[in-house]
Amino acid sequence: MNPPAIRIRPEVEADPPAIFDLTRRAFAPMPFAAGDEQVLIGVLRDLGALSLSLVAEHRGEVVGHVALSPVTHESGEAGWFGLGPISVEPALQRQGVGGALIAEAKRWLSDQDARGCILTGDPNYYPRHGFLPAPGHAPEAEPPEYFMVLSLSGGIPDGRFRFHPAFYA
Numbered sequence: 001m002n003p004p005a006i007r008i009r010p011e012v013e014a015d016p017p018a019i020f021d022l023t024r025r026a027f028a029p030m031p032f033a034a035g036d037e038q039v040l041i042g043v044l045r046d047l048g049a050l051s052l053s054l055v056a057e058h059r060g061e062v063v064g065h066v067a068l069s070p071v072t073h074e075s076g077e078a079g080w081f082g083l084g085p086i087s088v089e090p091a092l093q094r095q096g097v098g099g100a101l102i103a104e105a106k107r108w109l110s111d112q113d114a115r116g117c118i119l120t121g122d123p124n125y126y127p128r129h130g131f132l133p134a135p136g137h138a139p140e141a142e143p144p145e146y147f148m149v150l151s152l153s154g155g156i157p158d159g160r161f162r163f164h165p166a167f168y169a
C-alpha cells in the first residue's frame with residue numbers, strides 16, 4: 001500500500017475542533033488512555049503552553065496531530081519540551097503519518113536549540129525516533145517504564161522532569 005499523501009503544517013485557527021475530534025477517536029481504543037487527551041490540548045492552548053501544534057492534512061482533512069509543550073527539570077535546566085498527545089486517524093495508522101509528525105517536531109526542536117524532549121509512551125515505538133528509556137528521570141507518579149527522553153545536546157541532567165502543570169490538572 002502506498003503511504004497516504006500528507007502535508008504537515010502548524011495548526012491554524014480553524015483546526016482545534018478537528019484536532020479535538022481526531023484525538024478523542026485515536027485514543028478511545030487505547031487501554032492506557034486517560035480519556036481526556038483531547039481536552040488537554042485545548043487547556044495547553046488556552047494557557048499559551050502549546051509550544052508547537054502540528055497537523056497532518058490528507059485530502060483537506062486533519063488526519064494527524066502532535067503537540068509539544070514546555071516541561072521543567074528539577075535542576076532548573078531550561079530548554080526541554082514534552083511531546084504529546086500524538087494522534088493519527090485510526091484508518092491511516094501504521095503508514096508513516098505518526099513518524100512524519102515526530103520528524104517534523106524534532107526539526108522544530110533543533111531549530112529552537114532545544115536541549116531535548118520527553119514523553120510517556122510505548123517503549124517499542126519511540127526508540128526508532130531517538131527517544132531512549134529514562135526511568136530514573138520520570139516525573140513522580142508517571143510509570144517509569146514508559147518514560148523516554150530524546151537528548152539533543154548536552155545529555156540528561158540528574159534528576160526528574162515534570163510535564164506542564166496542565167498534565168496534572
Ligand SMILES: CC(C)(COP(=O)(O)OP(=O)(O)OC[C@H]1O[C@@H](n2cnc3c(N)ncnc32)[C@H](O)[C@@H]1OP(=O)(O)O)[C@@H](O)C(=O)NCCC(=O)NCCS
Pocket residue numbers: 026027030084086087088089092093094095096097098099100120121122124125
Ligand atoms: C501512536 C501513533 C500516533 C503512531 O502513528 P502511526 O502513523 O500509526 O505510526 P507510524 O506509521 O509512523 O509507525 C508505525 C509503527 O508504529 C508502531 N505503532 C503504531 N501504532 C501502534 C500502536 N497502537 N501500538 C503499538 N505500536 C504501534 C508500530 O510499531 C508500527 O510499526 P509496524 O507497522 O511495523 O508494526 C498512532 O498509532 C495513534 O494515533 N495511536 C493512538 C493514540 C496513541 O496511542 N498515541 C500515543 C500515545 S503515547
